[in-house]
Amino acid sequence: MPTGPSALPSIASLPARVGETVTLEGWLYNKRDSGKIRFLVFRDGSGYVQGVVVKKEVPEEVWAASGAVTQESTVRVTGVVRSDPRQPGVVELGVTDLSVLSLCHDWPITPKEHGVDFLMSQRHLWLRSARQVAVLKVRSEVESAIHDFYYSRGYTRVDSPILTPAACEGTSNLFETQYTEDEKAYLSQSGQLYLEPAAAALGKVYCFGPTFRAEKSKTRRHLREFWMVEPEVAFLEIDGLMDLAEEFVKELTGRILDRRREELKRLERDPAVLEATCAKPFPRIDYRDAIEILKGKGFPVSFGDDLGGDEETALTEGFDTPVMVTRYPISIKAFYMQPDPKDPEVVLGLDMLAPEGYGEIIGGSQRIHDHDLLLSRIEQHQLPLEAFQWYLDVRKYGTFPHSGFGMGLERFTAWMCGVPHLRECIPYPRMLYRIYP
RNA sequence: UCCGCAGUAGCUCAAUGGUAGAGCAUUCGGCUGUUAACCGAAGGGUUGUAGGUUCGAGUCCUACCUGCGGAGCCA
Numbered sequence: 471m472p473t474g475p476s477a478l479p480s481i482a483s484l485p486a487r488v489g490e491t492v493t494l495e496g497w498l499y500n501k502r503d504s505g506k507i508r509f510l511v512f513r514d515g516s517g518y519v520q521g522v523v524v525k526k527e528v529p530e531e532v533w534a535a536s537g538a539v540t541q542e543s544t545v546r547v548t549g550v551v552r553s554d555p556r557q558p559g560v561v562e563l564g565v566t567d568l569s570v571l572s573l574c575h576d577w578p579i580t581p582k583e584h585g586v587d588f589l590m591s592q593r594h595l596w597l598r599s600a601r602q603v604a605v606l607k608v609r610s611e612v613e614s615a616i617h618d619f620y621y622s623r624g625y626t627r628v629d630s631p632i633l634t635p636a637a638c639e640g641t642s643n644l645f646e647t648q649y650t651e652d653e654k655a656y657l658s659q660s661g662q663l664y665l666e667p668a669a670a671a672l673g674k675v676y677c678f679g680p681t682f683r684a685e686k687s688k689t690r691r692h693l694r695e696f697w698m699v700e701p702e703v704a705f706l707e708i709d710g711l712m713d714l715a716e717e718f719v720k721e722l723t724g725r726i727l728d729r730r731r732e733e734l735k736r737l738e739r740d741p742a743v744l745e746a747t748c749a750k751p752f753p754r755i756d757y758r759d760a761i762e763i764l765k766g767k768g769f770p771v772s773f774g775d776d777l778g779g780d781e782e783t784a785l786t787e788g789f790d791t792p793v794m795v796t797r798y799p800i801s802i803k804a805f806y807m808q809p810d811p812k813d814p815e816v817v818l819g820l821d822m823l824a825p826e827g828y829g830e831i832i833g834g835s836q837r838i839h840d841h842d843l844l845l846s847r848i849e850q851h852q853l854p855l856e857a858f859q860w861y862l863d864v865r866k867y868g869t870f871p872h873s874g875f876g877m878g879l880e881r882f883t884a885w886m887c888g889v890p891h892l893r894e895c896i897p898y899p900r901m902l903y904r905i906y907p
Numbered sequence: 908u909c910c911g912c913a914g915u916a917g918c919u920c921a922a923u924g925g926u927a928g929a930g931c932a933u934u935c936g937g938c939u940g941u942u943a944a945c946c947g948a949a950g951g952g953u954u955g956u957a958g959g960u961u962c963g964a965g966u967c968c969u970a971c972c973u974g975c976g977g978a979g980c981c982a
Contacts, residue, residue, distance in 0.1 A: 659981095688977080881982055
């Protein structure tokens, strides 16, 4: 079992050490003082443990240190691990020695409520709070599960570039940067176009990295910098893509339920919906049927309209799993999506909507594999042909049907955690008018 | 960009146009089983900025700044 940089045991390991005397290093999370007995809650990143300091049982200087120590001071503490008779399965530390390594003054984040503006300005410190720690652990678990999912199925990870010469879709929401003296570059909005040639090389590929959208979005479901995982699979068509998306979401959700129960509990996340997601098939609804359902619910929508947040929430009502909507009108979707041969007004696209109002977590499609059809779509969208010549080459040299999707890591994490706003689901959120810290 | 809401102590919020207040945090005191511990005391303010109305403005009006929520777009 490898140890960290310090050979000291972690708080997380204490339940297996009942009866032992251990020394820990960490921070003071909270303190309750009751005359001749003090309760100090320590944290070290792996967990939390309550230390009990009794005046007549410790040397005078240890008692003094336990009184002087403040929230977020760094400490080295020694004590006996014992089960807490009031909470079975939980341990506490009978403190025998305590030294303050660094006394913390004026810690700004108190145990009471704070406003969003204040917390966001203190994001680097806010990260230490129990709720943020839990969310970041879930996020990390999701990231790890993503790699495990694809690796175990024979996918090759292909890192797509972050600096790109032109837009994938439109140019109004790109971050621009100077590449050379007379050439611009743009931060990537998607790795998809680069994955398609890679799928011709490796068959099954995926990329996972940061994505940048300079949209003027100011909602809880948008970030300007977010992480997206994108699989792209050769010879996979729309029905197989839907199977892949469902299997993917089921596996990630199951992984969180298996390994992050503690964090879900701390976040007061009811696991019922996540358990249903693992157990039940996801409904698959054609866009045309979705429009009829929405009309029945009183929405003034007709064929050709895109679905807004309220419509998405209405469609998922009554389901405790994600819902997949397919076959959107060709007019509202990207140029590269494959038209349905049986219904040329729609494309073989797929959106997966999370339940409970969390909205779109996956968007994907079968791609156009016919060279001339793709060429005509590029022309219809008035995209610069020379910029897409390499993309057309995928169809020119041994073309093949293929499909892929993108899943937003923060949106998925937000849904897992039951956290309403994406800003808590990434360590340092980048939002409109906010790039500090 | 558009629509709506807000800005008062370090933080979260009160205050009919008439003496600027509470809780938490901080400091001091009390308490041997606390769980956002509790009890007592103290310090802490140019009410976002600039102008205006009024005998009198935190409160009403105008402009600006900052933030929040939502829309469009999307993951």
